[in-house]
Amino acid sequence: MDSIPLSTLFIILAILLIISAYFSGSETGLLSANRYRMRYLAEQGHKGAKKTERLLKKTDKLLSFILICNNLVNISASALATIIGMRLYGDAGVAIATGVLTFVMLVFSEIYPKTVAALYPEKVAFLSSHVISPLMKLFTPLVFLMNLIIKGLIKITGLKTEMKANHLNVEELRSIVNQSGKFIPSAHQEMLLSILDLEEVSVEDIMVPRNDIAGIDIDDDWKSIMRQLNHAAHSRVVLYKGNMDENVLGILRVREAYRLMLDKNEFSKETLIRAADEIYFIPESTVLTAQLLNFRSNKERIGLVVDEYGDIKGLVTLEDILEEIVGEFTTSTAPSIEEEVTAQSDGSILIEGSTNIRDLNKLFDWNLDTDEARTFNGLILEHLEDIPDEGAEFELNGLKVTVLEVADNMVKQAKVVKL
Structure with a gap:
């Protein structure tokens, strides 16, 4: 080592510091990269994204490899700096080399590259993946040995090694939507957040209360029934006999009643009852996400909400659920x-x-x-x-x-x- 010129030692030290900076920046860039964006870009055929995603799927091996390389480089740089210091200043050079190298490594091999990588994680991750991928294959035996030792230490200390699945919960999804900024228009953000909220809302929360349900008592006189049909505020009304809670006959489409009016011979209380659709009942505790799917599977648009005793509590429509997502429709007759x-x-x-x-x-x-x-x-x-x-x-x-x-x-x- 004494035969190697100082200039050569300085060049080797500079190279080691650059390699250390590379591994420090790569670690931050790879771990800071948005995994969901990486997955999307990989599906689009981006080569760098594909390699990055493969590396991130084995985070433990990736970290082991980077730390092994980084520590080897840093220890080598420390030893080399000590030799240079002793050549220049004797025994005092050890302390001088330690102080100077610590400052240089912190600034140029740690803080600066990690800051740059945090600012541009995707670019750093793409560039690093092309170098780290083949190097990891080359150092596979060493990485395997280190992981084996680490797993043994974890087992001895009794720590759990089960990794949670990398899935987003509702609150994390809500946070992502809120932070999407200009990428998702505010109106679309509100709709996405409303969809996430559907799981927390039941039909009881949005139903038309029992007292406000538009209904026609088939026992009323004919003129009263005609008047109620002509002034109906909704496209459908509930038909009942005597008491809605005890004898609901069906839900009548007002448009169908108008069609029956064209033929006076067919227009009667009996034909109105036959024209009414069968009642679709909904338990009051049903959450909106489930009810939205139930409406679709049953091909229904309206239903009566009932409690545990079968008593009618209210009425809910498909439009009521959609309004929870997109806001109130201008055709709604209810006050906003x-x-x-x-x-x-x-x-x-x-x-x-x-x-x-x-x-x-x-x-x-x-x-x-x-x-x-x-x-x-x-x-x-x-x-x-x-x-x-x-x-x-x-x-x-x-x-x-x-x-x-x-x-x-x-x-x-x-x-x-x-x-």
Whole structure:
């Protein structure tokens, strides 16, 4: 070693530092690369992405190889720097070489290459994969031996070696959608997030309540039935006899009733009953994702929601579920959240009692409880356990609520101020 010129030693040391920087940057670039994008590019035929994906499938071997190479290079550089230091400064050169090499390696072989790799992970990963792939095959016996030793140490220490599957959960998917930025338009982001939320919402949360179902009692006089058909606000109405809860006959398409009207000889209560579709019942606890699939498999668009005792709780349609994804349709006759909520100049909010709690939570980012009540009126009655008088004030989930109007045993309107 004494016969080797100092200039040659400096050149070798510089090469070792460059190799160390390469392995440090490669480690960061490969592990920082977006695996899902790598998979997509690999499917598109990108050679660098294919190699990168193959390397990332064996992360343990990849890390072992990079660390082995990096440590070999760093130890060699340290020994070489010590020799150079002793040649130049004698025994004091050991300390000088250690200090200088530590600074140079930290800056040029660690921090700088890793920072660059973190900024451009894909480019670094693609370039590194072409070099590391053949080198890993060359060093396979050494990597295998190191992994064998490491697995033995893990077994001795009693650590679990089971790796969790690399799948995204709902919250991680939601985070990805929120961070997609300009790549996904905001309107599409909202729809994707709404789809993820369907699993947490049941038909009971979006159904038309039993009292608001448009129905026709077949026992009514003929003029009343005709009037209800002519002024029907929906394309379908529920036919029942006497009491909807006890004797539901079917769901009548208003358009079919109009067709029957053309032939007065065929237009009667009996033909209306025959023209009605069979009732499709839905358990109240059914989540929207399941019900969307049920509608498709059963080729239905509307159903009556029933509780565990078979009593009718409400009505839900395919359009109701789609509105949870894309927003309310302009053809809806139900009042929108904007019509039920009015912001005041003093910062307070006037809220109709029939307003859906989930809509309020979405609009104002509140956290009102939706477990027991669907409407703001129901939430107030549940909280107070009584029907309040007009002017009553109370606190509810960080909100100051003042009851403004009470009628028919219901809170019709209330004023809310966030505390």
